Amino acid sequence: MSDDAAPLSVDTAVYKTLLESTQAIPWRIDLQTMRFSYIGPQIERLLGWSPCSWVTVDDWVERMHSEDRERVVSFCIEQSRNGIDHEADYRALKTDGSYVWIRDVVHVLRNEAGEAEALVGFMFDISERKKSEEKLMRLQRELEELSYQDGLTGVANRRLLDSVLESEWASAKRAGQALSFIMLDIDCFKLYNDYYGHLAGDDCLRRVAHIVSTSAARPRDLLARFGGEEFALVLPETDLEAACQVAERCRAALCDAAIPHRASDVSHLVTVSMGVATATPAEGGIPASLIEQADRRLYQAKQSGRDRIVGE
Known part of the structure; x- marks a missing residue:
């Protein structure tokens, strides 16, 4: 590109298109209201819940497997309060009653004063990875038993x-x-x-x-x-x-x-x-x-x- 070439101009709609074309599911939560200000439409393809049904963090919590809920919620709250980026794996409830393994990658957004004002992140479907990990662990247990x-x-x-x-x-x-x-x-x-x-x-x-x-x-x-x-x-x-x-x-x-x-x-x-x-x-x-x-x-x-x- 030459020095006098015009700078690229990317508007919000383009960013949105890029986000929504990925397998990862983008989302944003405002910390003051603890409400979703955005969640990608991919969420409906993965879990069956429409984007408009994700209103507050309570919807996120309620759609988490009961065995994972206390561990994940406590961890995410503590990390978010401390302004620390983090990741969490858990089982998310689908509308048909089954569960999908999710990895949430979370980033803390700060305002000009340095105060945390929002959480943004991506949800990834890691079900196949979890199946592979569980199979590997099972094989390791069997090998240990044989030893x-x-x-x-x-x-x-x-x-x-x-x-x-x-x-x-x-x-x-x-x-x-x-x-x-x-x-x-x-x-x-x-x-x-x-x-x-x-x-x-x-x-x-x-x-x-x-x-x-x-x-x-x-x-x-x-x-x-x-x-x-x-x-x-x-x-x-x-x-x-x-x-x-x-x-x-x-x-x-x-x-x-x-x-x-x-x-x-x-x-x-x-x-x-x-x-x-x-x-x-x-x-x-x-x-x-x-x-x-x-x-x-x-x-x-x-x-x-x-x-x-x-x-x-």
Whole structure:
């Protein structure tokens, strides 16, 4: 453009045309009256509400999902009072009763004296973005769950066991309560694999895990695969007597299941040996000491002939 070219002249109607041709929905609220002085006609295409139905901020508030309302309104009021530009995501009500995810981008307009006199902004339909975000979060949760799950048996793995044991230890320490731990080993499992094959061995592990998990069925009890044919149970708020009762219940359930084990040196059925330990964390110690104590008692059970529980 040459230096003597005439300056461009853009009138209000052109600006309005440009605004109303976008997917974003422009709006303006006068702070003195808290009324809409303008909202783009795109609002009707998106939500079904006609522009003339947007009179005051109360219409904006009432057409917001009840679960989002308090959070968004409080935030926007605080930011607007402080003269701070801001953004807010929320679900907006459509005339058919469904909801659309909206992102409001808000700018504070000031007069010559520097006082806030109006809010102007754009509403954006972010429903597809939200669907993508929710899908990604769901996938992340599923991956996280898989990272804490034993791939063969479906119960918790050692990683989750260590995490839960540490957490329950801290909880028991604060509350001054007992925490119990059971180590469980399938008797003569190598012989089982040799006799029936490894695929049958995998199925046996899955069946034992299912039986034990349903026998210790309190919500906070955790069954985990410790390694190989060994499993572990974390029993919060459980003293030694109660923990031994849980162990006996698991042992009886496995006996009732009557899983054949013709190669066993102990029985013609699958049996287990268990070591039970209890600690009161408020008295000192560390979670590893509870595992070590249960492991020692499991060793005693195996040395004493297997198919038994040692709890002291």
